[in-house]
Amino acid sequence: MLPTLNRVNDYVHVMKWYKDGQDLKMGDCIVAMKPTDPQSRVCKRITGMEGDLILVDPSQEDDEEAFETFITVPKGHVWVTGDNLSHSLDSRTYNSIPKGLIKGKIVAANDFSKPISTFWGFRKIGNSYSDEK
Template sequence: MENIKFFGKVFGYVLRGGCFIHIFQTHFYEFTETRGESMLPTLNSTYDFVYSSKYYRNGRGLEKGDCIVSLKPTDPDQRVCKRITGMPGDLILIDPSLQKAFNDDTELEEDDNFNKYIRVPKGHCWVTGDNLAHSLDSRSYNSLPLGLIKGKIIAANDFNKPFYENGIFYGFRKIKNNYIDEPE
């Protein structure tokens, strides 16, 4: 009888802990692995884990230059990490080599027969990977609805690094906004 009470108590604590972790990860912060080369050199292609703040969900409080986690517009079962390079109302120069992606349903803001520009619509943002040559981003699937944003990346751990080196655990680093607004 004593064993049953003990296991019941342990099960109760484990269940409460699991519920706490679920609520914390759903509503406050998420710790998740990233894979792929699109965000090199900011994030590694393997064994990099990011801390994502859910406060910024649905685009709340985000700025140009922030790194985000969002659902992929072409496959909502996948998540992507990208950097915001355009906010609603911004004018974006479309890469001439990718103009086929912006044909029928995209309203061009300006067209001088060589350069084509698109204005980021209200409720959307423009995202790109830091490694442009290996990134599927807004250049491929157009502007990203703010409602697909799941959080802002605030830090990362590199599990390719040793457990503890030079006062840092697993290559911990903050992910900063590196946007520089150039004067006109």
């Protein structure tokens, strides 16, 4: 999730109201169980909602040998990607995820290695699609 979240020293704050995908929107950052390893959690951004037509790997659209694969996100599922597409394992690897795997929405993160003057490193994690900058 770089650059939104750091790999080390970042702690995310999750609102569990959004568990099971309740009231989530495109662009929200979530914590979910990893589909390929239920003991692990992943932080990803929702980039497709149920019924959306998704180009599975848009990073290859300029590659002359690439085969464009589209998928319609099934009912009760979301498409998730990391913010650093070139180094992310996400729906492009393990397909759309059931909303039941979602544990909550990330609303803030903090880095305790930051000086106290920055309110202990707290920062809001917003929706990159709908929040005003």
